Amino acid sequence: MRAAIAAVEADPDISVALVSKVYPMRSHTVSAEGGAAGVAREDDSLEMHGFDTVKGSDFLGDQDVIQYFVEHAPKELTRLEHWGCPWSRNEDGSVATRAFGGMSTKRTWYAADKVGFHMLHSLFQHSLRFDRIVRYDEQFVTKLIVDGGQVRGVTALDIREGVVRCILGRAVVLCTGGAGKIFPFTTNGNIKTGDGMALAYRSGVPLKDMEFVQYHPTGLPGTGILITEATRGEGGHVKNKDGERFLVTRDYGVGKKAELGPRDMISRAIVQEIEAGRGIDSQYGQYALLDLTHLGEEKIDSRLPMVRELCKIYAGVDPVYEPIPIRPVVHYMMGGVDVDIDGKANGVSGLFAAGETACVSLNGANRLGSNSLTECLVFGARSGLSAVNFAKGASAGDDAALAKVGEAEQGRIDALRGKQGGGETLAGIRGDMQKAMESGCGVYREEATMQQTVRDIAELEGRYANLSLEDSSKVFNTEIVAALELENMLDCARAVSNSAASRNESRGAHTRRDATARDDVNFLYHTLCHFDPAGPRLDKKDVTLGRWEPEERKY
Amino acid sequence: MADAHPHAMAPTRPGKTRTAPPQRPPQFPMGGRYLAYTAFGWTGLIYLLLGFLVIEAVWALGDGAAAWQEQLLRYEHPVYIAFHVLALASVVFVGVRFFRLFPKAQPPRIGPAKPPPQSLIHGTLYAVWVGATVVFGAILAGGLF
Amino acid sequence: MAETLVKKFVVTRFDPDKDEAPRTESYEVPCHPDWKVLDALNHIKDEIDGSLAHRWSCRMSVCGSCGMNVNGQPTLTCKKAVSDLPDTVEVTPLANFPVVRDLVVELDGFMEKLKSVKPWIIRAKEKAVEEGPMRQSQAELEEFKQFSMCINCMLCYAACPVVANEPEFLGPAAIALGHRYSVDSRDEGAAERNEIFRGEGTVFACSYANECSEVCPKHVDPAAAVNQAKFNAVIDWAAGLVLPRGGKE
Missing domain, CATH: 1.10.1060.10 (Alpha-helical ferredoxin)
Structure with a gap:
């Protein structure tokens, strides 16, 4: 939406098709809780934000990208404030900021603990002002139409009508989020199935740094529902079964930052505590504790009201009085479509990507909390502008030839709908994929299980051909949407597992038991994963360094 | 299940697939909390009848002292008494329901002025209501004027 | 081991290409005691009847997709605990909205x-x-x-x-x-x-x-x-x- 707004504001003549498989208010940004980072205080600086981000990325983030990001972050957050976003305020009416993991000072703007919800709704409501943003709601994009190396639009399945249509355009921006649903235990909602990543991948654009999957330290056991980092920002303590604040008492690399260390380190710490036998047993596996009881009811009700509600409804616990059960849970994908700082995809002209779908790379090997919401705004805007500039110079293409692509897609979808006879079920393949991913691409990884996962996912792609479906209806067929999503998820799973197996070091969120050190000599590069019918083809891309040379990452 | 208005929540341009008609809330009109709402609406009938009774009384006043005495006798008839008890109950019901809503219906600010706290609004409404009832009662009973 | 609650879900089904009017279908669902109504619907879809159509996404009461009428009450199905409901649960599409398919309404x-x-x-x-x-x-x-x-x-x-x-x-x-x-x-x-x-x-x-x-x-x-x-x-x-x-x- 940020890209669409940027595009129509930049050029009074163009129109933008906003195509989404769900209504805009349902996008998963809505669930983000903690905050959005941007330098706001006198005691802060762009340089500090930049360094925090570079260090947090374990020096894999591209520093020119990070420079641009920290410069534009405060402007974008201000712009959103002008558009009505109800940021929480200080006494003097200025925007309030809170502390967040890996940030050297308070720079996370917040709106109670529903920042994603407020940002999404403010953006959506602001976008309603523009008649030139034409919405295509509940349209599932099945393919990018690429003609002669240039993108000409998309084919989209109208979920309600069951009809495939071509939506033609001179540029396409992919903002479809990540693919957390390839894992069984994730904060992500049902819709996060890596659709945009798969679309780009199948069109010849490599996926970059896919091995870096962020495990958020504090998710509810069982459901995986996110308990925001802001709980730690406001002073929450993480404890083991003995009530010990192990991030303080033991050495897990977070130093004085303790609970405000970066997410990858805290997730590893919790896993290690559990493996050492200091976790608490439950029907959903072992967990640790997040203790907010010392914060007091008033602070929790004013700064963390949604957390309180979530704990009561989904964990049966009132955080004012009892500690919250938590364990690491898949949350975010640092990797994505290989794009440059303008959001331009590598390999197909006219194609752009922004947000979690893209890998610019802002977040490198590990993302700092509250950077990603700002990323959506900063690079959403930039990609929108880049797309407009490209579109102005681009030719339209041959409509008749493009229509044929649409017809072919209609045929493919019609054949898939209600397909009977094979022995496989959606739930079966999906479950096996998720199990394989958890086994090989968990918080701690090793050679044997990663290779097994690579083999398992390849096998699952074969099994997908024997899928058997039950819903033959044309109207609002959600089963066929789930089948298409599963296909996309398998693509992403292949990229993640293959990329992970190729990186023989531990960096950021990619931690190996059999290669525990970071290896800047051999592995200071971005992993590229190209689609190939014979199996993913891996490649390397240089990291753009800048004023900060890689150093030991200790807090 | 009963149909709602056929165009309830329909978009200006209907979608391209056939839809089933919208259904009314299943418990409407007599189930659950809707019963109180429906009763609230139906009290209008009582006020309509009360209105006719007021006209009847005013007419009698206009027709002279004898007519008025006849009218006063009518009020002692059990049906009249029963009706007025019902009317009192419905007025109290509507009053309480409306007073419960009234504080939250105050906008947060008109210009610089903010509304008083909810308890003060509640208190004032009931005080004025009871006070007015007492005063009018006293007048009608002949204790005042 | 948590005790399974077996509940009967009576769910509205409607395919405009096949059905004259909405009808209902019943499903016996073995529910985990921590489940919400949405979990039961997803179980039906995954294990019993893949043709059931319903909207959902976040499963944490913030996206607003999963509203339906449950036993007559408008309910967020990802929030409503199955253990708070009787043995028979009626799930119908949101009242007052035209129905597109099964539990999906026109928005x-x-x-x-x-x-x-x-x-x-x-x-x-x-x-x-x-x-x-x-x-x-x-x-x-x-x-x-x-x-x-x-x-x-x-x-x-x-x-x-x-x-x-x-x-x-x-x-x-x-x-x-x-x-x-x-x-x-x-x-x-x-x-x-x-x-x-x-x-x-x-x-x-x-x-x-x-x-x-x-x-x-x-x-x-x-x-x-x-x-x-x-x-x-x-x-x-x-x-x-x-x-x-x-x-x-």
Whole structure:
């Protein structure tokens, strides 16, 4: 939406098709809780934000990208404030900021603990002002139409009508989020199935740094529902079964930052505590504790009201009085479509990507909390502008030839709908994929299980051909949407597992038991994963360094 | 299940697939909390009848002292008494329901002025209501004027 | 080992290409005691009947996709615990909405109403980014904050007896959102919205059922917003009689 707004504001003549498989208010940004980072205080600086981000990325983030990001972050957050976003305020009416993991000072703007919800709704409501943003709601994009190396639009399945249509355009921006649903235990909602990543991948654009999957330290056991980092920002303590604040008492690399260390380190710490036998047993596996009881009811009700509600409804616990059960849970994908700082995809002209779908790379090997919401705004805007500039110079293409692509897609979808006879079920393949991913691409990884996962996912792609479906209806067929999503998820799973197996070091969120050190000599590069019918083809891309040379990452 | 208005929540341009008609809330009109709402609406009938009774009384006043005495006798008839008890109950019901809503219906600010706290609004409404009832009662009973 | 609750789910099914009218189907579902209604529906879809169509996404009561009528009540199915329900659970699509398929309703009518109240910051002169954020006190924020919590789940529309009978009525969520902007200290568009509130979609159609606030899963209290909007609309109209336009607050 940020890209669409940027595009129509930049050029009074163009129109933008906003195509989404769900209504805009349902996008998963809505669930983000903690905050959005941007330098706001006198005691802060762009340089500090930049360094925090570079260090947090374990020096894999591209520093020119990070420079641009920290410069534009405060402007974008201000712009959103002008558009009505109800940021929480200080006494003097200025925007309030809170502390967040890996940030050297308070720079996370917040709106109670529903920042994603407020940002999404403010953006959506602001976008309603523009008649030139034409919405295509509940349209599932099945393919990018690429003609002669240039993108000409998309084919989209109208979920309600069951009809495939071509939506033609001179540029396409992919903002479809990540693919957390390839894992069984994730904060992500049902819709996060890596659709945009798969679309780009199948069109010849490599996926970059896919091995870096962020495990958020504090998710509810069982459901995986996110308990925001802001709980730690406001002073929450993480404890083991003995009530010990192990991030303080033991050495897990977070130093004085303790609970405000970066997410990858805290997730590893919790896993290690559990493996050492200091976790608490439950029907959903072992967990640790997040203790907010010392914060007091008033602070929790004013700064963390949604957390309180979530704990009561989904964990049966009132955080004012009892500690919250938590364990690491898949949350975010640092990797994505290989794009440059303008959001331009590598390999197909006219194609752009922004947000979690893209890998610019802002977040490198590990993302700092509250950077990603700002990323959506900063690079959403930039990609929108880049797309407009490209579109102005681009030719339209041959409509008749493009229509044929649409017809072919209609045929493919019609054949898939209600397909009977094979022995496989959606739930079966999906479950096996998720199990394989958890086994090989968990918080701690090793050679044997990663290779097994690579083999398992390849096998699952074969099994997908024997899928058997039950819903033959044309109207609002959600089963066929789930089948298409599963296909996309398998693509992403292949990229993640293959990329992970190729990186023989531990960096950021990619931690190996059999290669525990970071290896800047051999592995200071971005992993590229190209689609190939014979199996993913891996490649390397240089990291753009800048004023900060890689150093030991200790807090 | 009963149909709602056929165009309830329909978009200006209907979608391209056939839809089933919208259904009314299943418990409407007599189930659950809707019963109180429906009763609230139906009290209008009582006020309509009360209105006719007021006209009847005013007419009698206009027709002279004898007519008025006849009218006063009518009020002692059990049906009249029963009706007025019902009317009192419905007025109290509507009053309480409306007073419960009234504080939250105050906008947060008109210009610089903010509304008083909810308890003060509640208190004032009931005080004025009871006070007015007492005063009018006293007048009608002949204790005042 | 947690005890399984076996419940019978009676679910509305409707395929416009095959069915004349909506019908029901029953499913026996072995429910984990921690399950919400949504988990049971997903179990039906994954293990029993893959043709069931329903909307859902976040499963944490914030995206607003999964609203349906459960045992007659408009409910967020990802929030409602199965253990709070009797042995037979009826799941029907949201009341007051045209039904597209099974448990999926037509939403574009709502989207139109939402847009019609101009839910954005209206200012005579846009502020430049260079000027920094606008100042707003926490107290000013509190004035509209509650009304900004709406997740557009439309349970309020499913509960409102006026929505059932008057297609033009803007409805609780749309009015609450418009009111949220009018009350926001950064907005200058209250007069425009008050005209819309007095127009065809008239806020005055609201007859104090308060059902919208009873069912709202986010405690937005749309009934308060609608009735505050009535108040403002009247004051604005009266002021318009006395003062020339432009002399408003």
